Amino acid sequence: xxxxxxxxxxxxxxxxxxxxxxxxxxxxxxxxxxxxxxxxxxxxxxxxxxxxxxxxxxxxxxxxxxxxxxxxxxxxxxxxxxxxxxxxxxxxxxxxxxxxxxxxxxxxxxxxxxxxxxxxxxxxxxxxxxxxxxxxxxxxxxxxxxxxxxxxxxxxxxxxxxxxxxxxxxxxxxxxxxxxx
Amino acid sequence: xxxxxxxxxxxxxxxxxxxxxxxxxxxxxxxxxxxxxxxxxxxxxxxxxxxxxxxxxxxxxxxxxxxxxxxxxxxxxxxxxxxxxxxxxxxxxxxxxxxxxxxxxxxxxxxxxxxxxxxxxxxxxxxxxxxxxxxxxxxxxxxxxxxxxxxxxxxxxxxxxxxxxxxxxxxxxxxxxxxxxxxxxxxxxxxxxxxxxxxx
Numbered sequence: 001x002x003x004x005x006x007x008x009x010x011x012x013x014x015x016x017x018x019x020x021x022x023x024x025x026x027x028x029x030x031x032x033x034x035x036x037x038x039x040x041x042x043x044x045x046x047x048x049x050x051x052x053x054x055x056x057x058x059x060x061x062x063x064x065x066x067x068x069x070x071x072x073x074x075x076x077x078x079x080x081x082x083x084x085x086x087x088x089x090x091x092x093x094x095x096x097x098x099x100x101x102x103x104x105x106x107x108x109x110x111x112x113x114x115x116x117x118x119x120x121x122x123x124x125x126x127x128x129x130x131x132x133x134x135x136x137x138x139x140x141x142x143x144x145x146x147x148x149x150x151x152x153x154x155x156x157x158x159x160x161x162x163x164x165x166x167x168x169x170x171x172x173x174x175x176x177x178x179x180x181x
Numbered sequence: 182x183x184x185x186x187x188x189x190x191x192x193x194x195x196x197x198x199x200x201x202x203x204x205x206x207x208x209x210x211x212x213x214x215x216x217x218x219x220x221x222x223x224x225x226x227x228x229x230x231x232x233x234x235x236x237x238x239x240x241x242x243x244x245x246x247x248x249x250x251x252x253x254x255x256x257x258x259x260x261x262x263x264x265x266x267x268x269x270x271x272x273x274x275x276x277x278x279x280x281x282x283x284x285x286x287x288x289x290x291x292x293x294x295x296x297x298x299x300x301x302x303x304x305x306x307x308x309x310x311x312x313x314x315x316x317x318x319x320x321x322x323x324x325x326x327x328x329x330x331x332x333x334x335x336x337x338x339x340x341x342x343x344x345x346x347x348x349x350x351x352x353x354x355x356x357x358x359x360x361x362x363x364x365x366x367x368x369x370x371x372x373x374x375x376x377x378x379x380x381x
């Protein structure tokens with residue numbers, strides 16, 4: 001019980017730090033924030049339930065006014081911004097990423113976490129994300145989807161990095177990848 | 182300090198948090214019924230001017246909080262420039278800025294504890310479910326205690342990587358950061374097991 005509580009809290013802190021830290025520079029020179037990769041990692045490393053709880057804790061504390069989202073955003077204002085759907089969808093994304101990683105134990109951890117990160121962290125996350133954008137920006141679903149496409153290349157890179165990190169962590173300390181235990 | 186607060190005290194902080202949140206809910210719902218761009222613009226100017234009453238420092242801080250919205254403002258403006266419906270674009274931009282500004286006023290002028298009390302009241306029916314309220318409080322405490330520590334560790338890893346390679350680190354320092362978080366989790370869980378009386 002204690003370990004579960006601590007892991008949930010510390011991974012929520014990790015998501016916050018990945019958002020507060022300076023943007024990552026890719027080889028192409030494109031800057032991206034690692035926060036949404038933190039959401040994917042919560043699922044692929046901690047598993048469905050614990051991963052979703054860590055993300056839920058992070059979002060609750062953001063709503064309470066802590067400036068934890070990338071760019072130092074926080075408070076009730078973020079729930080009125082166009083990214084509201086993505087923020088609300090974060091716990092579901094982590095849950096699905098974790099569920100897929102833990103269900104596909106027979107295949108290599110890299111591929112199972114890549115599939116988890118892509119389905120949970122991109123496909124599932126984009127559904128509430130696009131709906132939220134459509135409502136706040138007063139656009140049709142297809143128009144909002146077109147706007148959301150801007151994030152897609154960055155998110156694909158993050159899903160790949162998430163799978164690579166989960167795979168390396170599994171090779172170094174298999175007992176730490178709780179989704180595979 | 183890990184909180185989104187105004188740089189100095191204002192009388193808004195003395196207002197009950199419940200009242201502020203109720204007013205915010207009413208205002209946010211009301212804004213969706215306003216069609217006139219002029220009224221929306223006047224309301225936005227009034228919101229900004231209201232914050233100016235507390236001084237230049239607070240206005241600058243509040244305007245800074247709107248910066249993350251600029252990419253969305255640019256997208257909407259470009260979109261409506263392309264479709265030729267500029268007045269609708271302006272209306273969406275003003276509504277967005279107005280709602281976020283109002284929500285920021287409430288967040289920045291309200292103690293985190295007060296907001297947390299209101300949320301606890303809203304969530305109070307959950308006491309009748311199996312959710313362990315003590316565990317939830319403990320999670321919040323550990324999170325608030327450890328976020329600055331993990332951030333500091335990230336900075337150290339960042340510097341170490343930069344010193345050794347001469348390059349700015351990218352994703353390479355995330356794995357060592359996760360490993361240190363895992364180590365911390367072991368130590369903290371052990372301390373909790375031996376010192377706390379957490380009911381499982």
